[in-house]
Amino acid sequence: MAIAATTTTTIAGSARRCSLTSTSLLFRCCSSPTTTQLNFLRANNSSRSPNLRVSASSMKLEAAEKASPVSFLDRRESGFLHFVKYHGLGNDFVLVDNRDSSEPKITPEKAVKLCDRNFGIGADGVIFVLPGINGTDYTMRIFNSDGSEPEMCGNGVRCFARFVAELENLQGRQSFTVHTGAGLIIPEIQDDGQVTVDMGEPILKASDVPTRLSANNDQSVVKSDLDVDGVTWNVTCVSMGNPHCVTFGTKGGQNLQVDEINLAKIGHKFEHHEMFPARTNTEFVEVLSPSHLKMRVWERGAGATLACGTGACATVVAAVLEGRAGRNCTVDLPGGPLQIEWREEDNHVYMTGPAEVAFYGYLSL
Numbered sequence: 001m002a003i004a005a006t007t008t009t010t011i012a013g014s015a016r017r018c019s020l021t022s023t024s025l026l027f028r029c030c031s032s033p034t035t036t037q038l039n040f041l042r043a044n045n046s047s048r049s050p051n052l053r054v055s056a057s058s059m060k061l062e063a064a065e066k067a068s069p070v071s072f073l074d075r076r077e078s079g080f081l082h083f084v085k086y087h088g089l090g091n092d093f094v095l096v097d098n099r100d101s102s103e104p105k106i107t108p109e110k111a112v113k114l115c116d117r118n119f120g121i122g123a124d125g126v127i128f129v130l131p132g133i134n135g136t137d138y139t140m141r142i143f144n145s146d147g148s149e150p151e152m153c154g155n156g157v158r159c160f161a162r163f164v165a166e167l168e169n170l171q172g173r174q175s176f177t178v179h180t181g182a183g184l185i186i187p188e189i190q191d192d193g194q195v196t197v198d199m200g201e202p203i204l205k206a207s208d209v210p211t212r213l214s215a216n217n218d219q220s221v222v223k224s225d226l227d228v229d230g231v232t233w234n235v236t237c238v239s240m241g242n243p244h245c246v247t248f249g250t251k252g253g254q255n256l257q258v259d260e261i262n263l264a265k266i267g268h269k270f271e272h273h274e275m276f277p278a279r280t281n282t283e284f285v286e287v288l289s290p291s292h293l294k295m296r297v298w299e300r301g302a303g304a305t306l307a308c309g310t311g312a313c314a315t316v317v318a319a320v321l322e323g324r325a326g327r328n329c330t331v332d333l334p335g336g337p338l339q340i341e342w343r344e345e346d347n348h349v350y351m352t353g354p355a356e357v358a359f360y361g362y363l364s365l
C-alpha cells in the first residue's frame, strides 16, 4: 500500500477528480455518474475501459490505452479484485461481484484496509453481490469499515441494485429480491435511476433491537431516558434489521440543532453504551416540520457518515412513534435528502434515493 495517485479525467464533457491508493491498481475515474452519461459511454463502447494505469513498482501514470471493446466488468484477470465504487448520498461502498461464490472474495481484515481513506480505496464499507438463497435473486453481504458485519445497509442496497443492473446489463425499471441479514429486501430501480427499497417492517421489541433499556408495556423503547456521561437523552430504539437509537434531544431540552452537535465526541459513546449489547447506530434529529426532518448519524462500525438509509427509516419510525411527524417525510442528511414512507397498510418502510458510480478499479489481492 505504497502509492497514491490523483488525476483528473474528462469524459462526456465533465471532469471529476479522483484519488486512489493501492499496491497495484488500475482504475478509471468515472465522470459519468448520470444515466445519460453512462448511456453515452456505453453507446461508445468505452464506458468501462480503464484510461489510466497506476503501477506501484514504477510509480508511473500512463496515458489511456485505446478504448477496449471488452467491458471493464467482464475483465477477470486472476489475482485481481475488480470493484466499482458507488455511493448513496456520499455514504460510499466498494462493490464486489461475488456471484460465482457464496463466500466473500475478501476477508473483513482486507475490507478494513480497502476502506482506509489514506492507505486504501476509501469507503464506509465493502458490499458483495452473492448468489441468492431461499429463492431470492441475490444475497447481499457487507463489511463495515471496521471489519464488522452488519445485517443491513439502506444506502448500500440501492448501490447494490444499480451494480446488479450494470453486471446483468439491465436497463430501465427493474426490481430484485435480495436476501440480507435483515431478511428479504426488495429494491426497485425507477425510470429516473433513483431506487425505491421495500425495507420491510421495523422491529420495536426491546430485546430484538437489541437494547437493555427498560421497555414500555408494548415492549417498545419509545422516549426513554439514556444517560450518556451524565447527560440524559430522550431516545427511541428501532431495528431495521440493524440497531438504531434515535434522539430528538436531551430530557427537558429544546428541539435539537443538529449542526451544533459534536458527533466525534459523543457518537462513539452511544455506539458502545452498555445499554446496546450489539452496539448501535445513532441518529440525532431536528424536526423542521411534520414532513421534514434533518438528521446526522454516527454509524456502528463506520463513525460519522454522510448518510444512512436504515438510519433515515428508523428516524421516521421514531418520529411517528413520538408524535413528531407524519408517515411520509423527507429526511435531510449531510449528503442529501431521502424520501421515507412508513406505510400504514403493510407496516413496511419504503426508502427512495439515489445511487451513483464514483469510479471503477481493480487491485491485486
Ligand SMILES: N[C@@H](CCC[C@H](N)C(=O)O)C(=O)O
Binding pocket: 091, 144, 149, 150, 151, 152, 153, 154, 155, 156, 242, 243, 281, 299, 300, 301, 302, 305, 307, 308, 309, 310, 311
Ligand atoms: N450506512 C448504512 C448502514 C450500514 C450498517 C451500519 N453501519 C451498521 O453497523 O448497522 C445504511 O445506509 O443503512
